[in-house]
């Protein structure tokens with residue numbers, strides 16, 4: 001479709017003058033204009049996809065001129081010409097950090113599958129309303145089918161329900177609200193939650209938004225410096241119960257953002273069960289490793305959670321804007337989010353098997369997110385995702401071994417999943433110097449964090465585009481920078 005049709009484009013655009021491609025005069029343009037529009041956008045998209053593996057992570061410097069131009073830009077009164085308009089988009093995309101490039105090894109890498117984006121395009125243009133199943137049952141069924149596949153992958157019972165939300169932060173928030181409704185009722189002021197010192201900031205933020213304020217978010221220590229210590233949680237809960245507070249949830253991490261570490265999920269599940277509180281697992285980064293044999297073994301215990309946060313826009317390589325929450329008991333969602341409205345009376349939902357997403361989430365009108373998951377899963381097959389995630393585990397293990405053997409580096413334990421943490425010899429300033437040096441190369445990008453009061457460097461493998469060559473480049477740059485420090 002793209003590239004080959006360039007000649008046709010020229011013919012279509014000839015009607016608008018020799019230098020014009022297309023100016024859209026109607027919101028729903030006539031057929032040949034729609035084709036030209038899709039072809040030109042298709043060219044841009046195809047170029048993004050075909051160059052992604054080779055692009056540097058570090059784009060052109062954030063041009064002050066471009067920023068100023070865009071800030072001062074106001075929409076035109078009449079239609080702009082298409083090619084020139086898209087050229088502006090290309091200019092924007094040439095700058096800044098390209099976190100969809102293969103060399104992105106910082107934070108939690110994203111990638112952005114074309115097939116998911118195409119699903120989005122179709123869903124957005126069709127614009128079916130999927131907040132209530134009665135409107136377009138088959139579209140909801142398509143989404144519910146994917147969600148069932150997810151709840152089954154985590155061995156959750158029949159009564160469980162999955163949700164597609166905008167990201168992990170909203171998934172954590174949705175879970176904490178459900179837990180609060182269940183265990184604190186209208187006494188949010190008494191509610192307490194228990195998180196590890198390496199819990200993602202979104203968990204604390206979610207608790208705060210849910211009305212669990214101040215020190216009622218109990219940050220519990222980790223016995224090994226990495227993983228939440230169940231004993232610390234037990235002690236804290238006992239004390240809070242004695243003080244008349246209402247513990248609502250223990251929140252474990254299945255892959256911390258700092259180090260990819262997995263909290264002791266079986267022990268946390270035991271504890272939550274004994275003490276009658278909600279067990280939420282934040283698996284936004286690590287959850288989809290469940291699709292692999294090694295990941296499934298390491299995530300044992302996650303199947304006992306009351307809710308699980310997943311981020312398809314991380315470990316399922318989808319474009320940003322896709323989080324997921326799996327909840328063991330669907331009634332807990334209905335209790336937390338069901339409302340009625342006078343103007344929502346004239347639809348029938350005779351299909352009990354399908355969920356009304358508006359009644360079990362904070363949203364009313366929502367994107368039809370199902371298609372963005374369904375289409376890639378259909379077109380690539382589950383094995384492709386499993387293999388890519390297995391590959392990420394292999395590459396992280398390889399990186400860990402290579403770094404571990406380097407006398408200039410100190411590696412902080414074998415990775416639970418696909419994040420390797422390490423330090424070069426020297427203090428925090430040395431870590432920052434190495435990070436700057438590696439990232440200045442532009443081909444790969446690492447990030448840093450603070451653990452145990454010290455700056456630690458991180459190499460996170462997650463993008464489906466990251467290959468052995470990418471990791472080799474990163475390792476060579478790291479080792480060279482560490483050597484350089486030693487000498488200098």
Ligand SMILES: *Cc1c(COP(=O)(O)O)cnc(C)c1O
Pocket residue numbers: 108166167168169170172200202203253255256257282283284285311323
């Ligand atoms: C990324 C992340 C989140 C937040 O998810 P968003 O999709 O960025 O909102 C929560 N928890 C963990 C462990 C994460 O890695």
